[in-house]
Amino acid sequence: MKVAQAILEKEEIKQQSSNMKRPFILAAVMLAMFMAAIEATIVSTAMPAIVGELGGFSLYSWVFSSYLLMNAVTVLIYGKLSDLFGRKPVLIFGISVFLAGSAMCGMVSSMEWLIAARFIQGFGAGAVMPIASTIVGDIYTKEERAKIQGYLSSVWGISAIMGPAIGGLLVQFVSWRFVFWVNIPLGLLAIAGLVLYLHENVERKKHEIDYKGALFLFLSISTAMIVLVEGGIRWPWMSSPVLLISSAAILTFVLFIRQEKRAKEPMMPFSIWKEKSIFIANMTSLTTGVMLIGISSFLPAFVQAVMGQTPIVAGFTLTAMSIGWPIASTISGRLLFKIGFRTTSVIGGAALIAGSAVFFTLTPDDGPLWAAFGSFLVGIGMGMTTTAFIVSIQSTVSWEQRGSATAANMFMRTLGNTIGAALLGGILNTRLQSYFREEGIGETIDLDSVNRLLSPEEASKLSADAMHALKEGLTYSLHSVYIMVFVFAVISFALILRLPKEKKEAQEK
Template sequence: MGEMVRNIPKQTKRPYVLAAVMLVMFIGAVEATIVATAMPAIIGDLGGFAHYSWVFSAYLLMNTITVLIYGKLSDLYGRKPILTVGVSIFLIGSFLCGLSASMEQLIVFRLIQGIGAGAVMPIATTIVGDIYTGEERANVQGYLSSVWGISAVMGPAVGGLLVEYVSWRWVFWVSIPLGVLSIIGIWLFLHETVEKKKPDIDYAGASLLTIAISSLMVILVEGGVRFSWTSPQVITLALIGVSTLLLFISQEKRASEPMVPLEIWKLRPILIANLVSFTTGLMLIGISSFLPAYVQGVMEKSATIAGFTLTAMSIGWPLASTAAGKLIIKIGYRTTSLIGGIFLVIGGGLFVSIVPSAGPMGAAFSSFCVGVGMGLTSTSFIVLIQGSVNWKQRGITTATNMFMRNLGNTVGAALLGGILNGQILRYFAEHGGKAGQNLTLDSTNMLLTAEHRSQLSASVKMLLQEGLSHSLHTVYIAVLVFGIISLLLVLLLPKRSNTTA
């Protein structure tokens, strides 16, 4: 408690800071659901279904890399100025995304947006860890998780309405005034004392990690689609990825202020929590990125209805997180996480068994179960991690957990996007006959709007829908596998819990 008094002066107004933090987290949370909801409309306008996963991968790549840099900088310079820089870059990227005239431009602007997004979740979460005690954090995490519920309801609803009645461009612009308001709140009400010291940023580590992840992502997205798995391009990228990853590990061992402190990975609870965050990140992106395409393309529902199937997941998330705050204190983080792991497997299994006749309600219930699993596990892990380190390490340790989830998102968007594209092309080749020879990945664009679907012959529409449905089924099998792995990892958590650290 003495540590709290030294680092967070008494004049900090905690309720107002919490409100500003929740607002900035809302911006980051709503981005996922609102953009996923709008993607079919964006593809219908700009074209380029083959680049579908790159819209998510570009954002997630920069988010994944910069989250660690921001975490380290916030430990050196304080949370307030670094969060301000990140949110500002995010808002600039959002403005530019709304101006995109082509899919290529959108991908570039999503890179800029992702650079700023790396600051949002980890620093906002770290601020809460700074201003609340260990006992308080479990309950406050429930409040933070309510942000996901609010964004889940508003994101798809607002996104769907904007797409249908205004323009998909506004899904990027709507967050700008909220971002400005959150920055004002942080500067007015958060007062922190930071020990001044010479910065020592691990730029070499950041560069090596960027190259390694970028190489892996290109392989996963384009392997088996644009490049064969044994092509010189894939082999070269694999060699670059492996070598830079090994160099990164070596660099982290030598660096005085490493991007990823290796000593925290020696703590078994933190190791397990980070690994599960990675596997659940894979699950999350597999559902949020591709479920709208299934609901609109195969079930032939509107963007608004597709958005609400994602809403169910993010309603389950905050409800479970609120319950987790109390469960952690009563039964410990291990048992709470175990219940969450079971829900992840149930949700994954429901997605594998989903059929078009199940309708949006079937998709929504599957999403809800995954959301419950995410809420129980993520809340348990944040409380566990923040209670394990002091102020000077809390920023980078929280960021490391966020990094692992973002890495899961990044790898998942690329891997599952690659699986989807490869399966669609294979299905057209094997089942399409002469019609299939003329179909490409971009032919799937025609399914995503009612206007374009009406232009298709019955046989071609059926072929496209069956191909998309078959391919997404394969994606959801992968989602289930990651859910099972998550549950097995949770079983490895130590039985003794410590919720008051």
């Protein structure tokens, strides 16, 4: 009896000590999440200035695609590694690689080197979001997690709001290079917090990491991206290189699916996809991921180059999306209990269509406020749907599958971002090149001439005719991009309508 009591007292002391450290651990985790979350919007805002200095507009989409590719491929691997070696070393490794990539991004002298540095940055970023979320699940009880998840959601809201503003200020008053260097103090503080306060007792278990699956997935996504970005630009669509690389993409994807079905611990557990609600939620996350990258990547270029606004104003148009997202997430959480996840998702899907319709009809004369309104509507749609999907997925599967199911949904959205960056970038380049050729100015103006339009100093040297041609061409090509965004919004809504009705709703009807 005394021994049991002593053990109990020892465990209580240990728990109290852990509880005292939890706020510091949470702060470190939130800092790491903030660093990763702010990356998307802050870089999007800076891209026109980066292209204006480095050139290489034809490689614009690769700056996003390279980062997202490595993020998508590694996110599932890091989750497995954290089970083997613990959360702390894996997260610290990921942050360290991310910081190394950030430092390199700020020192590059060409667009090619920037893309290479973004590969490294994305390789580290894949560890941050899944491991940070897992740590919170480890150190807080089930009852406490609801409140803590609110804190984590606020990180996304704050970073999304601050990212465009900080990016615009740094670009306009300092240098676009600080957009990357600002990550370094944040990352070092997060590492310090983890080293000092997070202590783990890792139970050593034998796991089989699905390296073959990771390799096949990387090869499949990267080859598909090459075709989407370069098809119609470097090679004709029906040329031998495009057909050969497309065949490689299909083959490696088939091998990936085959490997996942054979692996003992697959990267992507396809068994959970048999649930209709999970399948539709994941496929919708893929399509909304394409939409999201299409707006966040190319809206600043439209506002700055075509509308002639400053980087701060361009950042504001993206900030509007970031304001709508957390507001809608909060509302969605309340609506789920009143009208169900399906109806909540339908409302979100309608907002996505309305927002994308604004971009579909956007003209240079509409001004940045109208662009910001469309961005806000898309934020409302994303906030409503993402919250409903997570609740739906986690309610459908057992506790043992909840982590895998949530990670799979996160992966699908990242995959959508990756595909979208390549697909929409390819459309932009193809349509822009086609416009120059149709107008008979292809010999004097090419894709990289847009670099001059994005640099205030270079733009002032352009003739009136060249300025007009570049703005018209960019408007024409971005309109094609936003038509595709609208198409994906319609597909998302159609998928949402196929979500199964909750039992309560079915009984009432």
